[in-house]
Amino acid sequence: MASEPRLLGRGFYWQELTPGERFRTYGRTITSTDRSLFVGLAGMVEVLFTNADYARDHAAMRGEVCPGALVLSIAEGLALNATAQETGLAFLGLEMDIKRPVFAGDTIEVEIEVAEVRPESKGSRGLVRTINTVRNQHGEIVMIYRPLRLMAGDPGAVEA
Template sequence: MKLLGEGFRWNDLEVGQRFRTFGRTITDTDIVNFISCAGMLESLFVDAEYRASHSAIPGRPAPAALVYALAEGLTLNATAQGTGLAFLHMELNVSGPVLQGDTIHVEIEVMEVRPASKGGRGLVRTRNSVVNQRGETVITYTPLRLMEGREV
């Protein structure tokens, strides 16, 4: 019986394949919960008066770490649920702010697929672009993941 929502196996993927996740709106509650949990109690995130007089960004910004974490949730639920084994490496670039009320989605492109050294596992590197509702890429990151394989 097919397990619904199961992620890809490394040998199901090919370089050049592209995918898009559903969207996720960043709420005030998301920002407050994240900065409280992570201890990111920086004035930019907790002090509206400071933000009004010192911030280069109009509106309430979300920490890039929060945006990345939400992007990973959107990505993993769509691509690696039950098949991802380890997160090994990443490069991350932030190119624009995400504000309370923005909606993000992730556009994923498979960049590298190769077998691991043992166990029928494989390594998959993707380029994940976090895109807002205006079509602007705000974060790009390139995770390398160890993934289960499909028996051939």
């Protein structure tokens, strides 16, 4: 009898990660539609995001600048789909630095570096902190954030 095929895309158990390991996601282009939907959904009715005349005449930057929260959300989608599918249990917090603006039409990707891995006090779960560097299509760093996550443990691993 053939065994079940291995499911592609499953995230890492915390025991499979080592500080210093690095990963890179595919890129994703942030569209004007993404920007508009996010601003509307989040209720970010700031004129910078909702009034083209104001933005053209008064904004420090030209173009459809994206809220940092949108860039973070898309970066998290890229990172989580690649590393935590079925194994991410909880998002516990983050530190974030925005380095430069992102505009509708920019493509971002995320480099993930494992910074800390340690067992949690209950069961086989573990805490994982990464340093996530978000770059635009020119390779420029636009954001760095450091999430802390509770991750599932490998059910086949022997506990010490």
